[in-house]
Amino acid sequence: MATKRKKSPPNAPRRVPLQARSQRRRERILDATAALLASRGIDAVTTNAIAARARTSIGSVYEFFPNKEAVLHALTARYLERLWARTEAVLAEAPPGPWRELTERWIDALATFYRTEPGYRELWFGALLSGALLSTGAAWGDEFSARVEAILSPLTPALAPAERRVVARSTLYIASTLLALAAQQDERQGALYVEEAKKAVCRYLAPCIEPAGRPGESA
Template sequence: MSEPTAEEAGAVLRRTPQQARSKARLARVLQAAERVLIAEGVPALTTTRVAAEAGVSVGSLYQYLPDRDAIIDALAATYFSRLEALMEEFVHSAATERWPDPVGVLIDTYAGLYRTEQGFRALWFGSGLTDRTRAADREHKRRMADGVRRV
């Protein structure tokens, strides 16, 4: 999958960037946060560390992500967005294609994604989820279950 984007994280941001330059800066911050997460784990996801990795000031980061929890929530939102978009693709494909084992196709696809999505794994297995991310995960699971039902 691609790196986190500002659009995918938009729902959990303090402020949504409007200008292309601001969107690009936030995307750099989220990409830097994912690199730190993968390389050093959840404990390293501090605003200071992420800002340094992104090459932006901490004040610039604070415009959009006020604290460590917001960084975690924004990363999680990007992963949820991607997983749900993939489910929607399956739903649309299922309307025209016939698979001998649709559940097997879903499981194989998502298993492959989990194998390659290092940031997602690092976040979920790094014991750093926030209360907001846990609540968002419950809603995400409901949407994914609905997608499976529609397939």
């Protein structure tokens, strides 16, 4: 009896390039998609528009991706790795100190990412609001939340694993929502929302990190 071949997810890439030249073409396609998101919004992103912006053929796009959702999924994965690199840099550069200070530095790094990484804000909102991208947004949330959970683990020994998972995801979405809002404002107003993000996340985490009866910083 023949074994049925398992279908690939609809947003899975057609192939992962191994040669440097192919890798550069794939990156150019992702760069073009990010530029489209930043300049025209998620509704303007089509495979034809991506090909035109990347100055390549539509066949070249389909060589790597079966549809635009797959391109956006791959771009989300690239954003995640870049965003996590920022997080790791903050952790590596920060001297041992109060958790609140580290949290605030992390939020500053995320805020900078929202403002400087082309298309990230537009894709983040699109993943939340677009039915076609809900699975991509959920995958992003799962992956990044798991990494935040690992950071919180030594700080929240009293939490059960399931509770810590919820806290990590909530922390991520509280910060992300306010920072996405901040990125839509002018510089002065945006800075105010970044400060609100810091206060909101620290107040949310405080009972988990400094439970009642345990000495710690004041709330």
